[in-house]
Amino acid sequence: MSLVFAGACSHAPGITGRAERADPALRDAFYAALAHMRAALEAERPDALVVIGAEHFANFFMNNMPSLCVGMADSYEGPIEDEAWLAIRRTRVPGAAALSQRLITAMMEDVDLAYAQEWKFDHGIMVPLNFLTPRYDLPVIPVNINCQGPPLIPLHRCWAFGRALRRACDRQPERIAVIATGGISHWPATPDSGKINEAWDRAFLERFLANRRAELLAYSDAETHREAGQGGFEIRTFVALAGCTEGSRGELWFYAPIPIFAVGCTVAVMRIVPLTPGASP
Amino acid sequence: MSLYHVQKLLYQLNRDPSVRTRYEQSFETLLEDYELTEEERRAVREPDIGLLYVMGVNGQILMHYAALRGFEWDRYIEAMREGERRYGPVRTGLYVRAGEGS
Numbered sequence: 001m002s003l004v005f006a007g008a009c010s011h012a013p014g015i016t017g018r019a020e021r022a023d024p025a026l027r028d029a030f031y032a033a034l035a036h037m038r039a040a041l042e043a044e045r046p047d048a049l050v051v052i053g054a055e056h057f058a059n060f061f062m063n064n065m066p067s068l069c070v071g072m073a074d075s076y077e078g079p080i081e082d083e084a085w086l087a088i089r090r091t092r093v094p095g096a097a098a099l100s101q102r103l104i105t106a107m108m109e110d111v112d113l114a115y116a117q118e119w120k121f122d123h124g125i126m127v128p129l130n131f132l133t134p135r136y137d138l139p140v141i142p143v144n145i146n147c148q149g150p151p152l153i154p155l156h157r158c159w160a161f162g163r164a165l166r167r168a169c170d171r172q173p174e175r176i177a178v179i180a181t182g183g184i185s186h187w188p189a190t191p192d193s194g195k196i197n198e199a200w201d202r203a204f205l206e207r208f209l210a211n212r213r214a215e216l217l218a219y220s221d222a223e224t225h226r227e228a229g230q231g232g233f234e235i236r237t238f239v240a241l242a243g244c245t246e247g248s249r250g251e252l253w254f255y256a257p258i259p260i261f262a263v264g265c266t267v268a269v270m271r272i273v274p275l276t277p278g279a280s281p
Numbered sequence: 282m283s284l285y286h287v288q289k290l291l292y293q294l295n296r297d298p299s300v301r302t303r304y305e306q307s308f309e310t311l312l313e314d315y316e317l318t319e320e321e322r323r324a325v326r327e328p329d330i331g332l333l334y335v336m337g338v339n340g341q342i343l344m345h346y347a348a349l350r351g352f353e354w355d356r357y358i359e360a361m362r363e364g365e366r367r368y369g370p371v372r373t374g375l376y377v378r379a380g381e382g383s
Contacts, residue, residue, distance in 0.1 A: 018354065056341035061292050062285060080296065085348055148341060150375060189340025190376060191362045226379040 003169045004044040005177035006245045006270040007037055008208075008238055009132075011053065012183060013123040014261040016087045016130055021260045033254030033267040034131035040269055041132055046177035048096045048139045049132075050103075050165065051125050052241060054147035054182050054234045058122035066114035067153040068161055070107075071142040072100040078121025078129075086123055088130050093121065096139035099174055103141065106168035111161050128181045145240060147182070147233040155217045158236045162243025166275065169244075180241035182234030185227065186263040192229070194259035200227045201255065201264040208238050209250040209268060216242055231263070241270070248273040283318055284337050284373060290315045290325065291338065295345040330357065331364020337374030 019027060041049070058080045060066060074097045079086050097117075104115050119142055121129075129136065143165075146152060169176045184204050185197035207215040216239050224232040254267040290312070293300040303311045312322055324332040328350050333343055347357040371377045 057292050057339070058296070061289065063289070081345065082348065148339060148375070189344045190334075191358060191365060193358055222379075229379075230375045 002172045002174060002176050003166060003178060003244070003272060004046055004175045005041050006179070006241060006248070006272055007041070008180040008182075008241055008250075008266065008268045009034060009037060009128055010183060010261075010263050010265045010267075011124045011127040011181040012186070012188065012261050012263040012265075013081065013086055013127065014263075015127050015265070016123075017085055018260050019087065022258050026256050026258050026265075030254055030256065030258065030265045030267070031131070036253060037267050037269060038132045038134075041177055044177060045175060046138065047174035048099055048141055048176055050141045050143060050169075050176060050178040051128065052143045052145065052162075052165075052178065052180040052237045053124040053128075054237050055122050055124045055144050056148060058120050058124075059116065059118075060144065060146065060149075062149045065146055065149050066144070067146050067157075068111070069114040069116055069144045070100060070104050071095060071117075071119045071140075072097050072104060072115045073117050073119060076119050076121055076140065076142065079126040080120045080122045086126065088123075088126050091136055093129065093136050094139045096141055099139075099172065099176075100141050102172060103165070103168045106171055107161075107164040110164035110167065111157070124181060128179060132179070143240075145236045147236050152221065152233055153236065155219060155236065155239050158239040159213065159217060159243035162240035163246060165240070166244040166246065170275065178241065178244055180237040182237035183231045183263040184235060184238075184266065185229055186231035187229035188231045188262045190229075193262045195229070196257035196259065196264045197227055197229075198257050198264060201257075201266075204228075204235060204238075205252060205255060205266070205268065208242055209252060211242055211245065211248055211250070213242070213246070245270045245272060247275065283316060283321060286315045286317055287321050287325065287333070287336065288338055288342055290317070291333075291342045291346045294349065295342065329364070330360035331362075332368055333364075334361040334376070335364045335368040335371055337372050337376060339375060
């Protein structure tokens with residue numbers, strides 16, 4: 001079994017960039033949960049960390065927009081945003097090109113992918129790394145799911161991507177960790193920034209943590225937009241992780257709306273169950 | 282498809298240092314490279330952040346342009362609200378309010 005860790009967390013830029021404006025008690029409890037997640041990740045001694053993210057026009061624009069893209073470089077750089085705005089220093093993050101290539105090749109047996117040998121990280125990856133690998137010493141393999149420029153990939157194909165990733169990971173000798181990072185309900189960069197639909201978030205998380213495939217795939221984009229805002233389309237990253245951890249259940253280590261961070265701040269970790277040999281697709 | 286060109290200009294301005302340099306040296310010359318309507322050109326030039334938001338510029342592009350033009354967070358949020366008051370709801374794109382517009 002080479003998938004050794006799987007979890008999910010938020011990535012909103014306010015988490016670091018507007019830290020001083022948050023309720024200190026909530027903020028510090030959230031940071032503590034992220035530190036707990038870091039300890040759990042490190043305890044599994046991963047050789048590489050796959051980050052399933054949803055970038056915000058750092059690399060990809062509507063002139064040539066991949067639905068799914070996987071990084072295949074030996075290093076990356078980020079954050080692309082202003083360092084003071086995000087409160088994260090620009091740095092070089094190690095990659096794992098050879099492992100990326102093996103994973104991509106294996107996944108292509110099941111799903112269509114784009115790959116990229118150049119990639120700059122925005123807050124969507126840098127905020128999680130800031131907490132989970134703050135020394136930037138763990139090779140990272142970025143995955144992007146287009147959640148910004150419709151048409152967007154359907155949820156069932158995000159699940160299929162996650163399954164393909166799991167199967168690819170399980171064929172590698174390396175110990176691989178996977179995290180998904182996205183918002184649940186949120187209306188970032190709008191006049192409604194700070195609005196969070198906690199009830200919707202908690203219902204989604206319940207389905208996610210119980211790994212209930214049919215219920216996770218039942219969300220329509222119209223419903224998500226209405227109840228969870230345009231930021232809610234990032235549930236695609238959670239759905240991909242659910243596909244990657246099919247049959248496993250998760251634990252919620254933290255959830256609280258923190259309006260100045262513009263998202264319901266989430267930390268969740270899956271208890272990975274090995275795939276059943278010969279399980280149906 | 283003009284919105285595409287507004288977003289492309291702001292995306293490149295956010296991400297490409299050479300475009301940023303051209304912006305600093307001759308904004309008007311840079312604007313000529315993009316197929317913009319007069320309203321779009323005005324909104325980018327001033328900048329009218331509220332109008333850009335109402336036009337449908339993706340917030341993940343617009344928030345960085347607002348920061349570049351000196352809008353701190355609260356002023357940026359207020360500029361979008363003012364845009365909705367002056368110009369009406371977001372016209373197109375991902376930021377149309379659910380149940381409104383196209």
